Amino acid sequence: MTTQRYLRPVTDDPVLDPAQTALLPAGFRDILAPNAANEARLIDRMMSTAIGHGYLRVKPPLIEFETSLLQGPGAATAERVFRLMDPISQRMMGLRADMTAQAARIATSRLKNAPRPIRLCYAGEVLRTTASQLNPEREVVQVGAELIGSSTAEADAEIILVAIETLRAVGVERMSLDLMVPTLVPTVLAQLDLPRKTMTALRQAIDRKDVAAVEEIAGDSASVLVDLLEAAGPRDSAMRALTALDLPGDARSALNRLTQVVDLVTAVEPDLSVTLDPAENRGFEYHTGIAFSLFARGVRAEMGRGGRYQPNHDPDGTATGFTLYLERVLQALPDPKRPETVFLPHGTPRDQAAALRRQGRITVAGLTPAEDAESEARRMGCTFILRDGHVAALS
Numbered sequence: 001m002t003t004q005r006y007l008r009p010v011t012d013d014p015v016l017d018p019a020q021t022a023l024l025p026a027g028f029r030d031i032l033a034p035n036a037a038n039e040a041r042l043i044d045r046m047m048s049t050a051i052g053h054g055y056l057r058v059k060p061p062l063i064e065f066e067t068s069l070l071q072g073p074g075a076a077t078a079e080r081v082f083r084l085m086d087p088i089s090q091r092m093m094g095l096r097a098d099m100t101a102q103a104a105r106i107a108t109s110r111l112k113n114a115p116r117p118i119r120l121c122y123a124g125e126v127l128r129t130t131a132s133q134l135n136p137e138r139e140v141v142q143v144g145a146e147l148i149g150s151s152t153a154e155a156d157a158e159i160i161l162v163a164i165e166t167l168r169a170v171g172v173e174r175m176s177l178d179l180m181v182p183t184l185v186p187t188v189l190a191q192l193d194l195p196r197k198t199m200t201a202l203r204q205a206i207d208r209k210d211v212a213a214v215e216e217i218a219g220d221s222a223s224v225l226v227d228l229l230e231a232a233g234p235r236d237s238a239m240r241a242l243t244a245l246d247l248p249g250d251a252r253s254a255l256n257r258l259t260q261v262v263d264l265v266t267a268v269e270p271d272l273s274v275t276l277d278p279a280e281n282r283g284f285e286y287h288t289g290i291a292f293s294l295f296a297r298g299v300r301a302e303m304g305r306g307g308r309y310q311p312n313h314d315p316d317g318t319a320t321g322f323t324l325y326l327e328r329v330l331q332a333l334p335d336p337k338r339p340e341t342v343f344l345p346h347g348t349p350r351d352q353a354a355a356l357r358r359q360g361r362i363t364v365a366g367l368t369p370a371e372d373a374e375s376e377a378r379r380m381g382c383t384f385i386l387r388d389g390h391v392a393a394l395s
Helices: 002-007 035-052 072-080 100-108 153-169 184-189 196-207 211-230 235-243 249-268 326-331 350-358 373-379
Strands: 063-065 082-085 092-095 118-127 139-148 175-180 273-276 287-296 304-309 319-325 341-344 362-365 384-387 390-393
Touching: 035 118, 035 139, 035 153, 035 326, 072 100, 100 118, 100 139, 100 319, 139 153, 139 326, 153 175, 153 249, 153 287, 153 304, 153 319, 175 249, 184 196, 184 211, 184 249, 196 211, 211 235, 235 249, 235 273, 249 273, 249 287, 287 319, 319 326, 341 350, 341 373, 350 362, 373 384
Parallel strands: 175 273, 341 362, 341 384
Antiparallel strands: 063 092, 082 092, 118 139, 139 319, 175 287, 287 304, 304 319, 384 390
């Protein structure tokens, strides 16, 4: 038995078979040229936009202790986090599934004494244990920013406007903004004296936007909930419907904040398509104020989202931020063009090659003499060739 095991062809072992080792787990992929370079260029441009508004770029680690990773807004990612044991500390660690919580941790620990509000931005990969039909990737790139320490409507509006400007900086156009108030429905429901089971069923019916079920479950208390559901739509009609609602004090305050934010955003972006969905809460469970999603024509899933939240367990702490998903951004943009490269026949003087690169050219050097330099240049994927000291296009 032992002899047979060691004499078995190497390629029968899936661990050693090159055809098997080249496979990647579902939701993970290699990114090749020119896409990898294009992604790096987009990230730099997006970060430059946020930095231009005073956001300080930070780079948190890919992995950290589970206890800190799942604090504050990180608690919402608990089911999506890859976990492993740290062999040094013997403590459980997690691979980040979202960078918002890490930026919040940095602000409330390493930068706790920095003047408020503090603005942070970041970009990097996150890993998730599960994927969805709309978002099949389990490794995605996030680009985001957090404004921590200001509770004003101006802060809410700034985050939205910086997110829009960041997308425009890389060429995304025809955007739309969907604004939500995730705390609104829970505030209204808190006024109802309903059994827990009934309350759960009512919450589910609201999430499904099932007006008939809401009316059946809520009975006499259904009218305001139905009005909230039916108020969803374009900015102007939705605001008129919401203004007419009879809401409890906290809910009215939340709507007043929504009105302020809408006015501030549209004053800068008067042509922006804005819709309101006051009853939406799914995916925004940890948000404590105005939340939003950004969409672009031709892209099915949201390009980014954000909103107000507590950055830690301090009830007085407050922050607002956004996260953009680079994979969705790429769907809204044309495919990158292959770069123009100049083939340098074998023996080209190094100073000539260096001069071309200083001009911004990409050069590919021939490592051996070629009988037909132009054929070799095409084989290497070049679009130009250096001929007699001059750059010439390949026909």
